[in-house]
Amino acid sequence: AIDALQFTVLEASVSAVLTVVIGLPIAWNLGRYKWRRASVLRAIFSVPFVMPAIVVAMGFLLLIDQQSLLFALGLDLRTETGAVGSLAERAGWAHPGHFLVLVVAHAWFNLSLMIRFVEPTLARLDPAWEEQMSLLGQGRSKWGRFRHLWWPVIGPAVLCAASLSFLFSFTSFALVKWLTPFNHTLESLMASYGGSAGIHDYRVDTSEIVLSASLVQFIILLAALYLTSALQRRHSSRFALVSEHTSTTSRGPPPMKARMTVYAGLVFAISPMLAALTASFRVRQSNSSGTSYGWSMGGWNSAWSGDLSTLSIVDALTNSLLFAFATLAIALPMGWLLASTIRSLEINKHPHFARALDLATLLPLAISAVMVGLGILLGVLKTMPSLFQWDYLPVVPHVILTVPFVVRVMLPAMRSVEPKWKEQAQILGLSPLRTWYHGYFSFVRGPAVVASSLTMAFSLGEFGASWLLVRAGSWDTLSVLVDTLMSRPKFDPLVQPTAMAAATVLMLLTFVLFFIAERFRPEGDGGGF
Structure with missing residues (x-):
């Protein structure tokens, strides 16, 4: 149970950080510029949050199998051979590929949290604020503007999205069950032992494991919810001074760097779903010459x-x-x-x-x-x-x-x-x-x-x-x-x-x-x- 608790806290924390690393640049560029079909872009980035977890698990399994592009590039995250196997051997880290896929899948699942919380704040911020800040001594550098303008404005939203990402990653079950079969989180531990828990005079040890795991998880999640609620109150105190149309129009269309960031995010957002769709038509065919795949x-x-x-x-x-x-x-x-x-x-x-x-x-x-x-x-x-x-x-x-x-x-x-x-x-x-x-x-x-x-x-x-x-x-x-x-x-x-x-x-x-x-x-x- 201790190992499960340590793994749960580790994967949830790394998943929350990775969600910020991947989601914040997308939200930043999506909210600061005038995009064509912005509502469609927002909808696509929001789909992961409502996508069934079992579908997400299947999509990521397909992205790392032996027929995938990642495997062709030498990155074997499923059977962990090649470079991933060498990393595991040198670092003494058991199944790093499985852990990496899990946290990336959690970041994909929680990507819309970052978009939904941060992007509206940026899209409605008065551009005059940034212009006025750049005239002041503390706002002449990028670090100064980040410290005195951007972080006070979007910081609560970023932290709120990160805390919710931690919460949902902490309680993840389907992704853990399929992507990290050799590790237990508190959630998967309770599911594994739950079948024999609570039966009088039968496997008392499993009842104790389930009870202790559920209590520890409840306390941690309650603390995360309290933090999220406090951050939401801080976030809701920020209000837009101008309309979204006025703010984004003043900054104009997105530059090439912003386009590349958002379009790369789109590819990331649709890849697991597209993998699941195409795999439903690909059937393995075996014959004397070997194994191949055909459409059927x-x-x-x-x-x-x-x-x-x-x-x-x-x-x-x-x-x-x-x-x-x-x-x-x-x-x-x-x-x-x-x-x-x-x-x-x-x-x-x-x-x-x-x-x-x-x-x-x-x-x-x-x-x-x-x-x-x-x-x-x-x-x-x-x-x-x-x-x-x-x-x-x-x-x-x-x-x-x-x-x-x-x-x-x-x-x-x-x-x-x-x-x-x-x-x-x-x-x-x-x-x-x-x-x-x-x-x-x-x-x-x-x-x-x-x-x-x-x-x-x-x-x-x-x-x-x-x-x-x-x-x-x-x-x-x-x-x-x-x-x-x-x-x-x-x-x-x-x-x-x-x-x-x-x-x-x-x-x-x-x-x-x-x-x-x-x-x-x-x-x-x-x-x-």
């Missing part, structure tokens, strides 16, 4: 028929959509009610109660998906074992994990609605229903659609809790199906293409939901969440 629909046909799994891709898709809609039907009203209650407490001059409830809604983020799944598993096991026969049991952890995101989306929108708008609708003699619609709901309709789309996307891609509760059977989700297929021996050349076909369907569903969310995101919201 065999993987899709196999996924459609379910020949290599307990159920077909259609059945898994149906299960995933049923869980997603059930999650939406519960999480959206619950999150709406919580956000409305917080706003009502603020209006009625009860800031301490509002703040306490606001923080309480964040607590599920300090309880990872595996911890939630384990809690439900042990709770049902001890109280009502018959619930294991309930088809919709996975909806419970999905609701717990998505309600905080609904609150985070809806609360700012509700705060922006002025009470006088509803009063003006009443003065016009509208019916109570029309008064509520025109004086309130029409202003929060867009964020409600955003919250709905994100809720369904997170439910579709959730893996940790679902993996614990529905590992195999007639109620597998698409995420669990991909994991089950890729866990099979690869003697059958259709195993990997079939898994990638299921991953591609999951990826396309996420794309649709995300772009619906982007379509209804309020104008002037920039890149922010």
Whole structure:
């Protein structure tokens, strides 16, 4: 458990630093200049955050396999031969290639955090500030401008994105399970031992490991959440003096260096998804002359028929959509009610109660998906074992994990609605229903659609809790199906293409939901969440 804790802290810290190193230059150049189709660029950079973790894991596995460009260039990060093997031998570092892939994958996954927090601040900053600073003695050098202007302005946003990156990397499960199979994080340790934990007089040692790991993880995540909340308050105190259009137009189109940085970031952002898509059509072919790869629909046909799994891709898709809609039907009203209650407490001059409830809604983020799944598993096991026969049991952890995101989306929108708008609708003699619609709901309709789309996307891609509760059977989700297929021996050349076909369907569903969310995101919201 100590080794797992050390590895978890190490990989989460390095992942957070790498997220800043990769994401900050992209956010800087994207926010400072006038880009054509800027909204499309923002959307592409934001996709990684909502992409299912199992799809990301498969994408990065394909980027480092023996058919990849990296392997052709002599960089073998999977089997760790060549230069990577020499590094491991000389440094005495076990599996450096696996660790490097994991932190890069985490940086890819959290890239949108840096873009979403930093880019809007830069895009709305008055250019006159930089001009005035350059006239002062302390602002004549780049270091002086960074120290006295840029860091005070974007520093809280950078640190906030880094702390959230640490939090999400700390609780990563699918990426750790597939990219670093020889190392355990606290999350993967709990998942591995969770199957026998909590059973009376059976494997007491596993129960102790799971309990200690969950407590340590909860304390660390709670501290990270507190830090993130404090940084968000500092970040939200910064406000734009000019519109985004005015700021970026004054600086003009991006120079070549900025273009190269952003376009390189685009290649990085789409590479894992493109790898998963193309792998669904590439099938291994063996003959007397050796092994080759050809293009075929065999993987899709196999996924459609379910020949290599307990159920077909259609059945898994149906299960995933049923869980997603059930999650939406519960999480959206619950999150709406919580956000409305917080706003009502603020209006009625009860800031301490509002703040306490606001923080309480964040607590599920300090309880990872595996911890939630384990809690439900042990709770049902001890109280009502018959619930294991309930088809919709996975909806419970999905609701717990998505309600905080609904609150985070809806609360700012509700705060922006002025009470006088509803009063003006009443003065016009509208019916109570029309008064509520025109004086309130029409202003929060867009964020409600955003919250709905994100809720369904997170439910579709959730893996940790679902993996614990529905590992195999007639109620597998698409995420669990991909994991089950890729866990099979690869003697059958259709195993990997079939898994990638299921991953591609999951990826396309996420794309649709995300772009619906982007379509209804309020104008002037920039890149922010």
